[in-house]
Amino acid sequence: MDTTRRLFLQAGAGIGGGLLLGFGFARAEGTQALTDYVSITPDGLITIMAKNPEIGQGAKTMLPILIAEELDADWPQVRIETAPSDEARYGAQFAGGSMTTTMNWEPMRQVGAAARWLLIEAAAQKLSAPHDAFTTAKGQVIHTSGKTFTYGELAAEAAKLTPPAAESLKLKDPKDFKLIGQSQNGYDSPKIVKGEPIFGIDMTLPGMLYAVYVKSPVYGARLQSCDLTAAKAMPGVTDVFILKGTDWHGLQDGIAILAKSWWYAQNARTALEPVWDDAVGASHDSAVYLEQAKALVKSAGEIRQQSGDTDAALKSAAKTIDAFYQVPFLAHVPMEPQNCTARVTDSGVEIWAPTQVPNSGKELVGKTLGVAPETVTVHMRRAGGGFGRRLENDYMAEVAAIARKAGKPVKLVWSREDDIAHDFFRPGCYHALRAGVDAAGKLTAYACHSVTFSRDGKVAQGAGIDGNAFAPLVTPNFRLEQSLIETTIPTGYLRAPASNALAFVHESFWDEIAHAAGQDPVAFRLAQLDAHLNDKANYNPARMRTVLQTVAERSNWGKARLPKGEGMGVATYFSHRGYFAEVAHVRVADDGQWRVLQVWAVGDVGAHIINPTGALNQVEGSVMDGIGSMEAEVTFEKGRAVQSNFHDIPMMRMPKAPKIDVHFVQSDFPPTGLGEPALPPVIPAVANAIYTACGVRLRKLPILPETLAAKPVAA
Amino acid sequence: MITLTINGKPHEVDAPEDMPLLWALRDELDLKGTKFGCGVAQCGACTVHIDGEATRACVTAIGSLDGAKITTIEGIGDTREGQALQTAWLELDVMQCGYCQAGQIMTAAALLAKTPKPDDAAIDEAMEGNLCRCATYKRIRAAIKSASGQPVDDLRSA
Numbered sequence: 001m002d003t004t005r006r007l008f009l010q011a012g013a014g015i016g017g018g019l020l021l022g023f024g025f026a027r028a029e030g031t032q033a034l035t036d037y038v039s040i041t042p043d044g045l046i047t048i049m050a051k052n053p054e055i056g057q058g059a060k061t062m063l064p065i066l067i068a069e070e071l072d073a074d075w076p077q078v079r080i081e082t083a084p085s086d087e088a089r090y091g092a093q094f095a096g097g098s099m100t101t102t103m104n105w106e107p108m109r110q111v112g113a114a115a116r117w118l119l120i121e122a123a124a125q126k127l128s129a130p131h132d133a134f135t136t137a138k139g140q141v142i143h144t145s146g147k148t149f150t151y152g153e154l155a156a157e158a159a160k161l162t163p164p165a166a167e168s169l170k171l172k173d174p175k176d177f178k179l180i181g182q183s184q185n186g187y188d189s190p191k192i193v194k195g196e197p198i199f200g201i202d203m204t205l206p207g208m209l210y211a212v213y214v215k216s217p218v219y220g221a222r223l224q225s226c227d228l229t230a231a232k233a234m235p236g237v238t239d240v241f242i243l244k245g246t247d248w249h250g251l252q253d254g255i256a257i258l259a260k261s262w263w264y265a266q267n268a269r270t271a272l273e274p275v276w277d278d279a280v281g282a283s284h285d286s287a288v289y290l291e292q293a294k295a296l297v298k299s300a301g302e303i304r305q306q307s308g309d310t311d312a313a314l315k316s317a318a319k320t321i322d323a324f325y326q327v328p329f330l331a332h333v334p335m336e337p338q339n340c341t342a343r344v345t346d347s348g349v350e351i352w353a354p355t356q357v358p359n360s361g362k363e364l365v366g367k368t369l370g371v372a373p374e375t376v377t378v379h380m381r382r383a384g385g386g387f388g389r390r391l392e393n394d395y396m397a398e399v400a401a402i403a404r405k406a407g408k409p410v411k412l413v414w415s416r417e418d419d420i421a422h423d424f425f426r427p428g429c430y431h432a433l434r435a436g437v438d439a440a441g442k443l444t445a446y447a448c449h450s451v452t453f454s455r456d457g458k459v460a461q462g463a464g465i466d467g468n469a470f471a472p473l474v475t476p477n478f479r480l481e482q483s484l485i486e487t488t489i490p491t492g493y494l495r496a497p498a499s500n501a502l503a504f505v506h507e508s509f510w511d512e513i514a515h516a517a518g519q520d521p522v523a524f525r526l527a528q529l530d531a532h533l534n535d536k537a538n539y540n541p542a543r544m545r546t547v548l549q550t551v552a553e554r555s556n557w558g559k560a561r562l563p564k565g566e567g568m569g570v571a572t573y574f575s576h577r578g579y580f581a582e583v584a585h586v587r588v589a590d591d592g593q594w595r596v597l598q599v600w601a602v603g604d605v606g607a608h609i610i611n612p613t614g615a616l617n618q619v620e621g622s623v624m625d626g627i628g629s630m631e632a633e634v635t636f637e638k639g640r641a642v643q644s645n646f647h648d649i650p651m652m653r654m655p656k657a658p659k660i661d662v663h664f665v666q667s668d669f670p671p672t673g674l675g676e677p678a679l680p681p682v683i684p685a686v687a688n689a690i691y692t693a694c695g696v697r698l699r700k701l702p703i704l705p706e707t708l709a710a711k712p713v714a715a
Numbered sequence: 716m717i718t719l720t721i722n723g724k725p726h727e728v729d730a731p732e733d734m735p736l737l738w739a740l741r742d743e744l745d746l747k748g749t750k751f752g753c754g755v756a757q758c759g760a761c762t763v764h765i766d767g768e769a770t771r772a773c774v775t776a777i778g779s780l781d782g783a784k785i786t787t788i789e790g791i792g793d794t795r796e797g798q799a800l801q802t803a804w805l806e807l808d809v810m811q812c813g814y815c816q817a818g819q820i821m822t823a824a825a826l827l828a829k830t831p832k833p834d835d836a837a838i839d840e841a842m843e844g845n846l847c848r849c850a851t852y853k854r855i856r857a858a859i860k861s862a863s864g865q866p867v868d869d870l871r872s873a
Contacts (some may be wrong), residue, residue: 183871
């Protein structure tokens with residue numbers, strides 16, 4: 001968090017004379033803006049603003065819990081609204097990096113504490129009593145005499161007072177928490193079960209047209225020509241026009257079809273025969289990439305991280321272990337396809353979007369239309385999943401350009417095929433690994449040469465390789481090299497970016513090393529952590545040791561007697577400030593069909609689990625998401641994606657959903673987020689379990705049953 | 716004009732016979748609870764009931780629905796199963812993003828109407844066609860059991 005900013009609080013009167021409490025960040029340059037977080041009406045209704053996008057991670061419920069806790073609000077009396085997107089007023093507003101908890105744990109509680117202070121002060125003035133003669137509980141201020149006021153009774157007076165400096169507010173002793181640590185159900189859920197129109201795609205404006213936007217399936221191909229006559233004559237179509245692309249993150253070349261409802265626009269695609277300049281994609285094939293990677297690892301790459309003398313240590317090792325790992329490209333496929341609604345008028349641009357980054361959308365729309373970003377308003381709508389896809393606002397740029405040209409409000413909806421063809425994919429990667437152990441079975445050297453992708457010569461989005469913190473910490477001789485393949489394929493950030501691939505690679509390889517050294521995989525890791533318990537770095541070995549020990553106990557590691565074809569595997573991973581150790585129990589049939597029967601996940605994300613029901617749901621979902629991803633891939637031929645919908649991108653479905661045992665170790669550290677860190681370790685835990693179940697070492701994803709099938713017995 | 720009977724009421728739709736029910740509901744009739752997920756009957760987000768059968772609205776042409784009784788998420792709460800499921804979904808705090816849950820509830824309601832106390836195998840079989848990208852399957856299964864009067868653990872604490 002930007003520490004040059006300081007929290008300011010300000011109260012004011014709301015409609016009907018209630019209390020409005022806001023806070024702003026004084027920017028380094030001294031400008032200051034204030035806004036509303038809490039409002040209390042005279043009849044005691046408390047409205048709390050949730051500042052960040054809701055994408056299914058639970059922010060809309062969790063953030064107000066933090067405010068309500070310190071405010072001593074009566075939770076059933078709390079109403080929640082999504083804040084306007086305005087970083088000058090609300091500070092950073094985004095859903096990404098599992099940062100919502102980390103960044104808001106303290107400021108949101110300060111907001112609640114300030115509102116409480118104002119209400120008490122109003123009561124103190126009414127009774128001419130000292131401030132500290134009052135307590136609060138469930139929406140009431142109570143004097144030592146027993147005299148009680150409801151918050152509603154005090155709201156108007158409180159609004160006239162000046163709140164104290166945020167830093168001077170005393171926050172609750174955690175033992176007095178009444179909401180934090182108790183489960184509160186999702187605030188929007190009653191609307192969801194009734195089908196109320198609260199998602200981005202449900203947006204409607206008077207006089208609105210519906211649009212599809214047809215782009216080249218070959219990435220980067222420019223539109224050469226397209227006859228629009230036939231499409232314009234299709235039923236329900238109101239207009240068809242060509243737009244020229246400006247940005248691969250935003251508006252690309254394409255053909256907009258507008259219609260009186262969406263299906264007409266979608267249906268009219270069949271009447272278009274656009275001619276694209278496809279040559280740009282000619283050499284961009286998954287098969288070509290693999291050959292390039294295999295060639296690249298034979299020579300030196302750029303050194304990204306190095307300690308000790310890895311070559312000498314490998315040379316003197318009693319045993320070396322070599323492996324080549326491959327990880328595919330993946331699509332995000334949130335359940336709600338990309339969509340966005342826009343209205344462009346002389347007075348500005350208004351956008352309604354399911355997005356993870358509303359404020360950067362203003363910049364993009366401004367750039368696309370050539371207007372000042374300050375004239376762009378982005379309304380955050382509930383998003384039907386994010387998973388990192390909505391960190392890009394390309395749909396926002398498209399609909400803004402379409403709506404301006406149309407001169408009417410427009411809702412753009414992508415088909416699922418559009419969503420997959422035009423994803424910003426989790427990039428694939430290839431890794432040549434070599435480790436050395438001495439005669440006592442102790443690890444002495446670890447070398448990894450990773451081949452990932454670049455765009456315009458720079459490491460592509462999501463293609464970083466530095467996320468693995470464990471190996472460099474515990475290995476005296478460590479080297480990480482990187483080589484790059486230039487790609488035209490758009491890449492981006494998928495839930496637990498980089499870690500979702502690197503955990504599989506490094507934690508599977510750790511398992512290989514442990515087995516090669518003749519050691520139990522849990523004991524091997526514990527020994528490594530024990531040797532470095534006092535190393536103070538970004539990665540805290542003591543925290544990981546505790547979760548690993550705990551998951552071993554909960555899963556009965558090493559003690560369960562399993563039938564033939566079943567096995568257990570373990571992995572640990574640190575990402576997004578969270579420590580997770582997970583054990584998977586799998587069964588592999590003779591024909592190679594595999595099932596995860598159970599997963600034990602133990603995590604340390606700090607001292608408090610703010611909303612346990614949401615936290616558990618995130619961990620369970622992350623675990624299943626990780627397992628599901630082991631069957632999926634996106635491949636490319638001639639610069640375009642081969643897969644197109646859920647029939648060829650398999651996802652986790654109910655019959656394959658395993659049992660999951662989740663446990664949180666509560667440490668002394670400030671709480672951190674849970675949208676991502678439980679995902680990375682489950683993938684290697686399953687891969688390592690498959691190894692113990694059937695003896696096949698998985699070095700390549702996705703898993704194909706034929707690779708796990710029992711070898712036919714030679715005649 | 717095509718007349719569709721939705722949640723017990725007739726609605727006139729001025730659209731071609733081959734328009735999928737999903738788009739007639741969402742864009743022509745402003746019933747947006749039924750969700751678009753894939754357009755090819757692979758994800759179940761658009762599940763509605765047609766004469767009591769769980770059906771994918773994205774591949775069902777409105778021209779085929781003359782005289783059919785259509786029930787959507789907006790109307791399922793008026794049925795015994797639907798109401799029990801909505802209550803269970805809230806009690807067990809099933810959803811994360813919530814986008815698929817209308818379809819999940821509709822498929823589950825059709826299951827309970829035929830199989831009042833489904834076991835795990837029956838639930839798996841009925842629900843396999845409904846994707847939940849957030850993977851709330853553990854809670855969906857528990858909510859179906861709870862709605863059908865079978866005992867479940869509170870899944871909301873570790």
